Amino acid sequence: MTTGKSWIACVPAAVLVVLLTGGAPAQEAPRFGGVLQAAMIGEPPTLDTHTTTATIAYQVGWHMFESLYTLDKNYAPIPMLAESHTVTDGGRRYTIALRKGVRFHNGKELTAADALASVSRWGRLHTTGKTVWKIVEAAEAKDPHTLVIHLKEPSGSLLYALASPYLAIYPKSVADAAGDAPIKEYVGTGPFRFVEHKPDRHIKVARFKEYAARPEAPNGVGGKRIAYVDEILFMPVPDVAVRLAGIEAGEYHFAQSPKQDQYDRLKANPRLGLDIVKLGAWITAAPNHKEGVMSNKKVRQAMQAVLDMEPIMSAAVGHKAFYRLDGALYFPEQALWHSPTGVTGYNLRNKDRARALLREAGYSGQPVRWITTKEYEYMYNSALVARQQMEEVGFKVDLQVLDWATLVQRRGKPDLWDIFTTGITFSPDPALTSNLQCNWPGWWCHEEKERLLGELVRESDPKKRRAIVERIQAVFYEDVGRIKMGDFFSLLITRDLKGFEPSPFLHFWNAGIVK
């Protein structure tokens, strides 16, 4: 019987396979040539990704620069400029062999000295780099193609860190000439080379003819990268209506971050390619654990108990296709870390329990100062609905609307607020998740959680790491570290592009222009 059942179960799977592969044109390689015009939300603050955490900087930059490792389709690290590595000394010594014959855009061959200069500069300047570099004892170029990194203690995070899209490998001369200031020459090993930057017009990159592609098939953002288009123009188009009008009129091949409420209208246009990227971010309300009314655990638990996430997410995001109710700390798309275990306090919708908890806490109507912003509509809208739900059980919420820059400034000061809203973006390595750290605004410092995070950093076996993540989730919900409201997705629009891979990591290699 069992075999029969599983045989039947295979039918839909087989149909699915036929359907998927039936989209035969997708298997054909895109043609070479043309200029890809990408309408971006703005101008990167700098192209030197060692000095910034702005996403748009790497989205443009990594067409020119590559890192030692990158992420596969499961968001796990795989070699990029590295060939392979060995781990010795009980997990403390990483010997990384670099690929041979990889050339920079200036014609020079990549050596371990270049890798060392860039990795050290990133560890000195970049926000994530600095976190990781704390565990690095020393790094050295053992020979022209071998980089050795000694750690103070074993770490499962090193390879993830080396796969950061911000960790560009520059020639040693470029890294040294810049020092701590932004680099002056844009020279990398990527499939595209820098041509020109005309501020507020475009950043132009062109195919690098001597690019040394990896031999493996594309896998996530790794594997073989091919520059099908001759040039890419990254054009800053800050007005969302203009980006949309431009792609509808056929002036752009890509429009970044359109409004989700346009989805149904745009779907009707057969020339546009619409992709929903589900791996994006989750909305959170972060309570202040250090000072004020929310530092009382029972009050936090009361808030957790009352919230009904469906109306909150619906108000925040708008279109049903763009949000998901899920309480796990990592996304279902991150198969390695996503788990329902430990998710005990999500979407409880229990008013009685909330009232009881408030009574136990001795809450007597002290105003909960919630700071949010209208600059990101989802932040204000989610806070507004949550406030209403909280006030139904006796909370008094003082919703303060600030501009984003002021909010960021204020959230660093514990005496000024009790809750703030933000979006938590996806992090490939759970140990590097910034919002779980004790010094992140909200100051959620919890003995058990800190111990587990420490274990997570040291552990490199994915299975054991996953078990630690589950235990962290349990603490997250028991202590109400933050309130997770739900996942929200982003929309990508393309036109006449073939081979474009919708990914949370925007890239245009392997994509060609149709027509």
Next chain:
Amino acid sequence: MKTYLLRRALAIIPVMLVVATVSFVLIRLAPGDPASVLAGPDATTEDLAQLRTALGMDQPLPVQLVKWYARLAQGDLGQSIFLRRPVVQAVVERLEPTLLLTLWGTVLSILIGVPAGIVSARYHNTAVDQSFMALALLGLSIPNFLLGLLMILVFGVWLGWLPVSGYVPLDEGVWRNLRSLLMPAVSLGLVQSALVARITRSSMLDVLREQYILSSRAKGLSERAVVYKHALKNAIIPTLTVIGITVALLIGGAVIIETVFNIPGVGRLIISAVLRRDYPVVQGVVLLIALTYTVINLLVDLAYLVIDPRIRYTG
């Protein structure tokens, strides 16, 4: 006359000093700073402090202000933090689209506004007058960005006749340049032409009631000669003032229109500089715009001399 010119020229200096100080203080009152923009949203406070030191922004404000005065005295507007070039160079690179946009906007507003005003005055209180003035009222009420967006939708997206956005520099072809500027110039000029039309009409009406117009009609001059030769010359002075103001307004409007049409001009430069908190650029551009305004004012005052020989400036 010479003393007058000298006095007017000297008066520019205190104005510039006030503008320099105000722009310096205002942009720094806004939350955020170049370091936080450069470093991105996830940067820690320590990262920011490190970057501020690298950018030389850790000095006290009065010290920075005095340094800024000192550089200004030498005619140096400083270096852009993000564009990695002198502010003057950044502005010069952006002048072409803004100048052409303002030029075409002004030309359009004159070409539409002045004749419309004259015709309305000549056919005062007729259906022609009323429909022109109704149109002018509509024109004054529509914000130029809305007109711009509507035109993008109709001529760019639906009809596909004109490019939706972007700018083609002159050296890539005059025709392509004109095409890229047509919609922005119309959305700027059309709105301003309404103002020009209303002023031309009312000052024409005033002049047409004058005694000397009556006498020119009495001596048998054709209506054409009366209106275009005798009346217009006197009526045009208030219009000229308005055109002067219009040019100034157009520079302000260009800030918005350049954003709507994605034109890399001075307007976009200042908008992105404000958003990026690129202090030197904001200060420099505000100063240059203020200078342009004062110079245009001076030029308008001097233009009166040419048009109306009765006007004389004395020291």
